[in-house]
Amino acid sequence: MTALGGAPSPEMATWRGPEPMLSIAIALSIALLTAQCASAQTGPPQGDKTPNDPFAGVAPATPSPETAQEPQVSWLHKFLNDNFGFRKEILSEFDTNADGSGASRQSLGFELQKKFSTATSTIAGFDFQGRLVRRDGYNAVPNDMEGAGHQGWTFEYHNLYLDLYNIFNPLLGADERAASVGRFNFRIGQSYVPFGLSLQTDTHGTLLQLSNGNNFGFDEGWSAGFWGAINKDLNYDASYLVGSGCGLKWRGQGGLGALRVSLSDKYSSQYGIEGGLSLIGGERLAMPMAESDGADPAAAPLPLRTQRIGIDGRYRHTAPKGLLTFTTELSGGRDASNPVVTELHQAEYLHGSRRWGVAAQVRRFFQESRGTNLSVIGELTWYFRNDVANSNAHWIKLNLERQLQNAVAPPHTIVTLQYYFYL
Amino acid sequence: MNRLLLLSIVLLAAVPQILLGAIGCTLSNPSEDLKYLYPEMTTFKEELIEFPKLKDGAALFQGLRARLGSDLDPIYETYETAYTVYSVFKGSVRIGVVHGVNVPGKGGVIQVFLATDPQTAEIKSFFFQRLESPAARQLRSKEFRAQFTGLTLADFYKHDYYAVADPGAKADKVAAVRPPALDPAGRPDYVAALRGLRKNLILLDYFVYGRRFEPYFDRAQQAAHKTKD
Numbered sequence: 285m286t287a288l289g290g291a292p293s294p295e296m297a298t299w300r301g302p303e304p305m306l307s308i309a310i311a312l313s314i315a316l317l318t319a320q321c322a323s324a325q326t327g328p329p330q331g332d333k334t335p336n337d338p339f340a341g342v343a344p345a346t347p348s349p350e351t352a353q354e355p356q357v358s359w360l361h362k363f364l365n366d367n368f369g370f371r372k373e374i375l376s377e378f379d380t381n382a383d384g385s386g387a388s389r390q391s392l393g394f395e396l397q398k399k400f401s402t403a404t405s406t407i408a409g410f411d412f413q414g415r416l417v418r419r420d421g422y423n424a425v426p427n428d429m430e431g432a433g434h435q436g437w438t439f440e441y442h443n444l445y446l447d448l449y450n451i452f453n454p455l456l457g458a459d460e461r462a463a464s465v466g467r468f469n470f471r472i473g474q475s476y477v478p479f480g481l482s483l484q485t486d487t488h489g490t491l492l493q494l495s496n497g498n499n500f501g502f503d504e505g506w507s508a509g510f511w512g513a514i515n516k517d518l519n520y521d522a523s524y525l526v527g528s529g530c531g532l533k534w535r536g537q538g539g540l541g542a543l544r545v546s547l548s549d550k551y552s553s554q555y556g557i558e559g560g561l562s563l564i565g566g567e568r569l570a571m572p573m574a575e576s577d578g579a580d581p582a583a584a585p586l587p588l589r590t591q592r593i594g595i596d597g598r599y600r601h602t603a604p605k606g607l608l609t610f611t612t613e614l615s616g617g618r619d620a621s622n623p624v625v626t627e628l629h630q631a632e633y634l635h636g637s638r639r640w641g642v643a644a645q646v647r648r649f650f651q652e653s654r655g656t657n658l659s660v661i662g663e664l665t666w667y668f669r670n671d672v673a674n675s676n677a678h679w680i681k682l683n684l685e686r687q688l689q690n691a692v693a694p695p696h697t698i699v700t701l702q703y704y705f706y707l
Numbered sequence: 708m709n710r711l712l713l714l715s716i717v718l719l720a721a722v723p724q725i726l727l728g729a730i731g732c733t734l735s736n737p738s739e740d741l742k743y744l745y746p747e748m749t750t751f752k753e754e755l756i757e758f759p760k761l762k763d764g765a766a767l768f769q770g771l772r773a774r775l776g777s778d779l780d781p782i783y784e785t786y787e788t789a790y791t792v793y794s795v796f797k798g799s800v801r802i803g804v805v806h807g808v809n810v811p812g813k814g815g816v817i818q819v820f821l822a823t824d825p826q827t828a829e830i831k832s833f834f835f836q837r838l839e840s841p842a843a844r845q846l847r848s849k850e851f852r853a854q855f856t857g858l859t860l861a862d863f864y865k866h867d868y869y870a871v872a873d874p875g876a877k878a879d880k881v882a883a884v885r886p887p888a889l890d891p892a893g894r895p896d897y898v899a900a901l902r903g904l905r906k907n908l909i910l911l912d913y914f915v916y917g918r919r920f921e922p923y924f925d926r927a928q929q930a931a932h933k934t935k936d
Contacts, residue, residue, distance in 0.1 A: 337878060338868060338872075338926055338927075338929070338930035338933075339861075339865055339868075339878075339923065339926055339927075339930075342922050342923055342926050343922065344828075344861070344919040344920060344922065344923075345917070345918060345919045345920075345921055345922050346917075346919070365760055366754075366755075367753065367754065367755045368755075369755065369789070399753055399755070401752050401753070401754075402752075403752075403799070404750050404752060404794075404796040404798075404799055404801075405750035405751065405752055405796070406751065406752050406753045449738075450738075450750070453750070458749055458798055461749040461750065462746075462747060462748060462749045462797075465738050465741070465742050465748060465749070465750070465751075466736070466737075466738020466739055466742060467738075512738070513736070513738060513739050516739065516743070519736070519739075548736065548739055549734075549735040549736035549739055549740065550739070550743075552735065553735070553835070553836050553837065554847070600839070602814040602815070602839050602840060602841055602843070603814075605813075605814070606814065606815065607814065607815045607839050634815065636811075636812070636813060636814050636815050636839075637782075637811075638782060638811075638815065638816070669782065670782075672732070672809060672816050672818070672837065675789070676787075707787075
């Protein structure tokens with residue numbers, strides 16, 4: 285019968301079947317072929333089977349039982365080896381102004397980082413960064429706004445915080461966990477003030493700083509709050525700050541509430557753009573940030589009503605043989621009843637080798653009751669190491685600050701030479 | 708003033724002129740990035756890996772150059788460089804492995820990330836976190852990156868052999884990858900990106916997959932020697 289159900293063709297009608305020997309040969313061939321197919325389907329992956337293929341028969345190795353099983357180790361060994369980082373830091377800085385008034389700041393420091401995980405999840409992270417500092421003399425350089433009151437030997441800590449990731453996971457079902465990954469993380473301790481680009485910038489070792497030092501008298505402080513993703517485009521940081529700067533102090537201030545909404549990482553990754561909008565309000569201690577403005581460093585800080593709103597942005601773009609980065613932070617608000625305006629603009633060029641870079645910064649701080657501080661800063665850096673993530677750095681910087689306006693003292697020119705090592 | 712100047716000179720003279728460094732590569736925002744790659748994920752786990760802490764770490768690091776087929780960069784690719792492997796879970800099942808490396812490009816750093824299948828080690832997704840390059844737009848194109856989906860380290864080792872002994876062989880999946888349209892200024896970054904991708908696969912084979920693709924490396928070496936003879 286044909287497939288269509290019609291009459292058999294003449295060839296089919298006269299066909300008598302194969303000779304007996306030929307039948308046996310065909311049957312054997314089919315059996316062999318079937319066996320080969322079955323073997324290919326159930327065996328391990330094989331190499332390509334072209335006639336001269338040197339990879340024919342090569343299959344991925346399977347790990348030996350020795351390497352497949354984790355050896356038994358003590359909890360201390362596990363603690364110090366699993367997701368544990370310990371880095372050393374050396375900072376040596378000399379600066380002088382045009383009058384020949386020199387200052388020295390030397391420090392030895394460390395950073396300890398540890399992450400804690402379960403079998404399927406990293407649930408917490410801890411960071412502690414400390415320095416033993418020796419200061420002799422003082423000039424108001426941007427990276428040592430709080431240094432005037434700490435002559436001689438001091439131990440300082442900068443980062444000291446605990447992060448709890450996806451903090452509501454224990455309360456959620458599988459679907460809710462999937463929907464909320466990265467949305468509700470909690471941080472408590474001392475870290476960067478969530479205002480401006482500070483949280484997205486590691487200025488721990490750099491001479492050039494962002495605006496918060498001028499704006500609030502400190503760029504790090506004690507806080508507790510949530511951070512994470514709002515959606516695929518935006519992130520948030522919402523915190524309560526004690527408002528005392530580095531070190532936990534209560535002198536009657538009510539503290540500060542801070543909220544920052546920023547562009548998600550995809551904008552940085554795809555377009556080289558970072559940016560955000562920040563709000564902060566409440567009471568902080570007016571730290572002796574204004575030593576350069578003539579305030580008494582020995583005076584006790586007092587609560588000061590503070591309000592700020594700020595907008596910021598950073599843009600990275602390739603340049604001939606390197607990378608250009610432009611940074612801007614703008615903010616306005618009030619300290620008590622006095623209007624305050626801050627501006628910071630920065631341009632940097634980093635050579636493609638990441639061996640050297642140049643930078644220029646203009647920073648302006650205006651407060652109605654005091655006047656204006658305005659500085660232009662130029663910087664040249666030679667890098668021995670320059671990690672993208674700032675986890676490994678080694679450089680020498682030469683920094684020149686020309687103060688164009690100073691609210692209470694004659695404007696100075698300050699030259700700073702810095703050596704920095706972090707590994 | 709003179710004392711300060713003298714101290715500065717002494718300090719500068721004391722600094723060694725060449726110091727080797729290490730560069731790590733982590734996701735800037737792991738939750739966000741991993742969720743994008745694996746929308747069904749429920750949790751993820753980070754694991755910091757350093758050669759000095761690995762069993763036979765020094766030997767493994769020595770072997771990296773041979774498997775990569777080019778010298779290691781003294782800034783980006785040192786023994787001390789730390790790596791972070793992200794394991795992605797749905798419930799208790801591991802559904803993905805994500806890992807990134809830095810490689811030097813012409814315009815600066817290139818961060819090459821791979822998402823791979825935990826069972827087969829095949830590439831599921833290939834993307835750049837940072838790409839400081841005049842060819843950034845072309846290299847980031849979905850069409851270009853999608854060509855690597857399904858490849859394994861074995862395909863790269865095989866390519867070493869075929870490129871010399873049998874150019875254009877159908878079995879050479881890496882040779883079948885069509886580069887994006889690039890002007891000469893962007894070409895070095897294309898080469899650097901491919902090098903980063905291969906380095907990433909080699910390190911994943913070391914850190915996660917129990918060196919399962921070593922037989923392909925060995926065979927490629929043997930075959931290449933035979934071809935030379």
